[in-house]
Amino acid sequence: MLKELMxxxxxxxxxxxxxxxxxRDDDWFVLKLQEEMGELIQIWNKVTGRGRRKGMSDAELATALADETADVLGHILLFAHRNGLDLTAAVERKWRFRPEA
Structure with a gap:
């Protein structure tokens, strides 16, 4: 599933x-991920009252939070794709979805 998304x-x-x-050189992928994390944090600050809402409704904030989260996910997958990482295996190993016998 992750490979298809990538x-x-x-x-x-x-x-x-x-x-x-x-x-899109090698640095672009990690720098873009950092940029998107910054945008996610900006929205999170608005959602949690730590930033100015700038007239955004609760519904608009919820949409923006989902959108920025999707951007972060996308750029993580792009970074993994660019670097030939097997995220499925890493998730299974790191999160112990399939612990070793």
Whole structure:
């Protein structure tokens, strides 16, 4: 499942980069992930009363929080794809979904 998502995000990201004349070098993937984390934190601060809502309703904040979380997920998957990481195996190992016998 993660591999399919990685491939879908990769196609969307490559298309976006081509349409906007961007080069996605090795650093771009981790820097973009950091940028998206910053955007998630900004929204979280608004949701939790630590930042100005700027007129956003509760529904708009909930949508923005979901959108920024999706961006972070996408960029994690892009980073893993770029670096040839097997996230499925790593999750199973690290989170002990399939503990060793």
């Amino acid at each position: 491939e879908q995000f990769e196609m969307a990201s490559a298309r976006y980069a081509a349409d906007n004349g961007m080069e």
